[in-house]
Amino acid sequence: MFVRNCMTPNPITIKPDTPIFEALNIMKKNNIRQLPVVDKAGKLLGIVTEREILTVSPSPASTLSIYEMNYLLSKMQVKDIMNRQLVTVSPELNIEDAALIMRDKKIGSLLVIQEDALVGIITQTDIFDAMLKAFGIRKAGTRIVIETEDRVGALAELLQIVKEHRINVIGVASLEKSDRIVQIMLRLSTADASELVNDIKQKGFQVIAVS
Known part of the structure; x- marks a missing residue:
């Protein structure tokens, strides 16, 4: 913007x-x-x-x-x-x-x-x-925070998992926790992200918050 x-x-x-x-x-x-x-x-x-x-x-x-x-x-x-x-x-x-x-x-x-x-x-x-507006705060949905190693392709992998569940991404944000750790926030247009969360965990990502 x-x-x-x-x-x-x-x-x-x-x-x-x-x-x-x-x-x-x-x-x-x-x-x-x-x-x-x-x-x-x-x-x-x-x-x-x-x-x-x-x-x-x-x-x-x-x-x-x-x-x-x-x-x-x-x-x-x-x-x-x-x-x-x-x-x-x-x-x-x-x-x-x-x-x-x-x-x-x-x-x-x-x-x-x-x-x-x-x-x-x-x-x-x-x-x-x-x-x-960029974070999609005013739109209904689910907010997931994932903590992962700060590496090339991490976000792409997460978005691919979301795509496979046919869920639309409303907003994305990232926060660097340290030189090697980053938190990624995904705001998604779904009321029930339980299956997606399980899939993200199975792929080796750490989910630290779902709201």
Whole structure:
């Protein structure tokens, strides 16, 4: 899967002179947590997040009354707090790399640019949804976890056994336990995998979980 398959296309944007309270209302109304900031020509200038708005306060706030603070906050605009250090990606980037960028840079979203134009935004939630879809979590079936030696052909052998039982594979994932041991998760479109599990064991594989 690629960013283009998971992103929100044509995201809601705001202008830099938008009051921060108005930006916050737009987020709440549309159930989103970030807004790209563009100029009148549509050029991307920055991004503002719900967290930035909720935590912002004028520097002299500690000496002001609550009424004076609210007044100053009401006068603040998005351009005063937006993040100008933008992290952008191509719609053709795969979601694994997108997730890695978010993790390494500790950010919750990536702006998607194509031919210098903003075409979408992809968030952590979008990444999670894509992973859940890849694992087939929302589909009914049976989950089998097999532990085996990390060797060429192990997965192919397992899938051949599944094929012989005429069971469809919904999702596959693997986790390296050590240099030589790997766990393979198969999510299968069957409610009863008992015969398959017995066959997998007879072929020398260790089944460590069935659910």
